Amino acid sequence: MQLIYCPQCGLLLPAGARACPRCGRPAPVQPPPQPRYQPPRTAPAPGPRYHTPPRAARPTLGGYLGALLLFSIPGVGLIVLLAWACGGTDRPDRQKLAQAFLLWLAILSAVVLALAIAFAAQPLLPLFAPLLHRLRPLALARLLL
Numbered sequence: 031m032q033l034i035y036c037p038q039c040g041l042l043l044p045a046g047a048r049a050c051p052r053c054g055r056p057a058p059v060q061p062p063p064q065p066r067y068q069p070p071r072t073a074p075a076p077g078p079r080y081h082t083p084p085r086a087a088r089p090t091l092g093g094y095l096g097a098l099l100l101f102s103i104p105g106v107g108l109i110v111l112l113a114w115a116c117g118g119t120d121r122p123d124r125q126k127l128a129q130a131f132l133l134w135l136a137i138l139s140a141v142v143l144a145l146a147i148a149f150a151a152q153p154l155l156p157l158f159a160p161l162l163h164r165l166r167p168l169a170l171a172r173l174l175l
């Protein structure tokens with residue numbers, strides 16, 4: 031049984047009293063008593079136990095196609111790519127995709143740059159020829175010794 035005090039004078043009200051015997055104030059409404067019997071907890075409440083992301087947040091083919099299209103837009107694409115790769119998105123699949131795309135972009139850029147330098151440096155090669163000619167015997171000697 032719950033003890034109820036008068037909200038006005040603080041008197042402990044007798045059980046079941048409708049009003050305070052001292053000041054006459056109506057007793058506060060008692061909450062309905064909780065049933066003693068609790069149903070046995072055999073199984074957890076039905077429903078998904080794990081948080082399933084909403085449909086839109088799942089990686090889809092269309093989503094990847096859209097993302098790749100977005101990446102290929104000059105300027106904007108690179109900004110989105112960097113933002114997503116650095117964790118600017120709440121979707122890990124987008125972050126991984128951006129990181130992979132960025133990595134390929136870096137590799138391809140390095141290859142293209144190396145080829146461009148090689149082609150651009152071709153006319154300069156004769157200038158280095160005497161130097162290379164002088165270094166070659168040294169290298170050979172070092173290999174043999």
Ligand SMILES: [Zn+2]
Binds near residue numbers: 039041050051053054
């Ligand atoms: Zn009272």
